[in-house]
Amino acid sequence: MADDPTYVYAAGEGDPPELPGGLTGVADRPLRVIEAHGMWAAVSTVPSTDFTQDALQERLEDLAWLATTARAHHDVVDELGRWTTPAPMALATVYLDDDRVRAMLDERGTELAGIVRRFRGHTEWGVKAYVAPQATREPEPAGRAASGADYLRRRRAARDRATDADSVAHDAAERLHEAAATHAADTRRHRLHAPALTGRSDRMVLNGAYLVPAGDEDRWRAAVDDGGDGGLTVEITGPWVPYSFVAVPAQPAEEGR
Amino acid sequence: MTGTVAPVESAEPVSGLANREIALVDLLDRLLAGGVVLAGDLTVSLAGVDLIRISLRALITSITPVGPAEEEPS
Helix, strand or coil, X not given: CCCCCEEEEEEXXXXXXXXXXXXXXXXXXXCEEEEECCEXXXXXXXXXXXXXXXXXXXXXXXXXXXXXXXXXXXXXXXXXXXHCCCEEECCCCEECCHHHHHHHHHHHHHHHHHHHHXXXXXXXXXXXXXXXXXXXXXXXXXXXXXXXXXXHHHHHHHHHHHHHHHHHHHHHHHHXXXXXXXXXXXXXXXXXXXXXXXXXXXXXXXXXXXXEECCCHHHHHHHHHHHCCCCEEEEEEEEECCHHHCCCCCCCCCCCC | XXXXXXXXXXXXXXXXXXXXXXXXHHHHHHHHHCCECCCCCCCCCHHHCCHHHHHHHHHHHHCCCCCCCCCCCC
């Protein structure tokens, strides 16, 4: 038991939230709250079998385990978000014991409190946009190429169509991003998902995150609805606890690690 | 916890990623690239978690690979 480490989901400032009883997190372990230095952290004691350095790195490459753990982590953060403003940790933030978590709350308290204040009264929304790969799919002109030159001309035309379609899709995605940014306090762009990840035949052209002030959600959504061009398939996700906005790109980080 | 379907065992593991209530890919965008990064006592490299590689491996080990990639220089 003493060897079982402490997994941290999120931290917050001031009084800890009064959570409903019986909540569990990663590995179905009960959720607890540690308070120290005017901060709190939501944690679970997790099995040392999965949470040694080597085991964890290996487990993270197991998609089923990663999925289960990510959902458990998210469920806790999401629940905390219903009651308070949490600063969410990255997946698999683990300390040897509760004392190490208290030390972290002391060392990083100012930074964590800053995140909480920035997040207060905001939620994150995601906008993903896809474009059908029509240009590359467009049927070849009827009939066989009459000659080598004809064949090459057709190939070139097909490539030009694809290039045009790419730039049209790119522009449409940028316009959609601008529209979504209109009522957002901040924005981030996540990397685009490869088709292998989405399982879709159409291609992702926008994967944005938007920090939207409470009360502005309707206006934000309306702007996104208006900002989508005909050619794009748009998906909105959220509300999220603002995971994507923890880092502040503009602000020079304190010296790393 | 809700019964999370292990994508590895499902017939369509990768599209399974996208079709859940909250798509796993959207979650991992946020949990792997977002969140507060603290130097915990176990330092695992989330940057080393290559989602595409993991999911492709899951795909390959569970179903016959989808035909060869078209000549497409994405």
